[in-house]
Amino acid sequence: MVLLQVMYTDLDFIATFNIEPEVLQQFLFEVYRHYNNIPFHNFKHCFCVTQMMYGLIWLTDLKSKMENIDLLIMLTSAVCHDLDHTGYNNAYQINARTELALRYNDISPLENHHCAVAFEILETRESNIFRNLSSDQYKRIREGIIKCILATDMTRHNEILNKFKSILPGFDFTNKEHKDLLMMVLIKVSDISNEARPMEVAEPWLDCLLQEFFNQSDVEKLKGLPVSPFMDRDKVTKPSSQIGFIRFVLLPLFIELANLFPCLEQHIIDPVRKALNYYTEMEKALDKEKQNRSH
Numbered sequence: 001m002v003l004l005q006v007m008y009t010d011l012d013f014i015a016t017f018n019i020e021p022e023v024l025q026q027f028l029f030e031v032y033r034h035y036n037n038i039p040f041h042n043f044k045h046c047f048c049v050t051q052m053m054y055g056l057i058w059l060t061d062l063k064s065k066m067e068n069i070d071l072l073i074m075l076t077s078a079v080c081h082d083l084d085h086t087g088y089n090n091a092y093q094i095n096a097r098t099e100l101a102l103r104y105n106d107i108s109p110l111e112n113h114h115c116a117v118a119f120e121i122l123e124t125r126e127s128n129i130f131r132n133l134s135s136d137q138y139k140r141i142r143e144g145i146i147k148c149i150l151a152t153d154m155t156r157h158n159e160i161l162n163k164f165k166s167i168l169p170g171f172d173f174t175n176k177e178h179k180d181l182l183m184m185v186l187i188k189v190s191d192i193s194n195e196a197r198p199m200e201v202a203e204p205w206l207d208c209l210l211q212e213f214f215n216q217s218d219v220e221k222l223k224g225l226p227v228s229p230f231m232d233r234d235k236v237t238k239p240s241s242q243i244g245f246i247r248f249v250l251l252p253l254f255i256e257l258a259n260l261f262p263c264l265e266q267h268i269i270d271p272v273r274k275a276l277n278y279y280t281e282m283e284k285a286l287d288k289e290k291q292n293r294s295h
């Protein structure tokens with residue numbers, strides 16, 4: 001948790017928002033305690049997403065373009081965005097009629113839960129890093145964190161990306177709607193950006209993700225529940241699913257963000273294009289191997 005603490009200090013949140021170090025420590029410890037030991041959506045994923053958000057804030061020089069309170073919302077949303085994830089996605093929650101699906105009426109059950117757990121932690125005085133802020137500031141932070149965490153539901157991906165595309169030509173950093181959308185895009189980019197990291201870091205994350213997805217589809221088969229095609233171990237190959245994800249989900253999102261911050265071209269788009277080549281080569285090698293075996 002110390003590294004996460006450094007990010008709050010470096011961004012000058014401790015002084016600006018009068019956050020007591022021991023409260024920040026207790027907050028981060030509670031966050032750590034509320035992530036589960038599952039292959040992908042664990043505390044290490046929380047750390048990667050927060051570190052990517054931190055890097056994007058510096059790379060895009062957001063400190064000079066946005067208010068500190070918005071940066072505090074973004075970093076805290078990244079820290080909390082997958083709290084108490086059980087390794088089973090929204091489709092499973094809804095199809096299996098779990099407690100979460102019932103509680104949230106099938107509306108982004110996981111993301112609503114992550115956000116509710118975050119504020120249970122923040123309502124506890126010992127871990128409430130916002131306890132020295134005014135009620136107006138707290139209200140604004142709560143609204144921002146809810147918006148950001150709920151935006152990480154991938155079923156809303158196209159909705160958010162299209163809205164962002166439509167405001168890009170006349171993007172205005174003083175316009176609240178524009179800033180809210182940018183914050184949602186930035187947490188989305190941070191959340192799914194493993195492929196922007198070096199291959200030796202990125203590839204193991206895909207193995208962990210597929211492990212979690214295959215575990216879910218095994219349970220769905222056992223329970224006679226619908227199985228998502230991109231989770232079925234009998235249908236998914238690593239390269240083909242990742243090539244589709246990079247081409248149709250990751251690159252379009254990153255390219256839109258790079259339209260606003262050109263410096264991101266070399267920092268997150270180039271590595272992803274390399275990853276696309278890597279998985280395309282892997283798929284060719286797999287196909288050749290299959291041909292040899294079938295002769």
Ligand SMILES: COc1ccc(NC(=O)[C@H](C)Nc2nc3c(cnn3-c3ccccc3C)c(=O)[nH]2)cc1
Binds near residue numbers: 191194206241
């Ligand atoms: C539009 O909703 C979607 C779109 C794509 C996917 N996932 C995939 O296509 C596959 C499994 N690949 C994939 N999915 C990824 C990655 C990072 N996060 N992530 C992910 C994890 C959990 C839920 C959704 C996503 C995108 C990644 O590097 N690859 C899952 C949901």
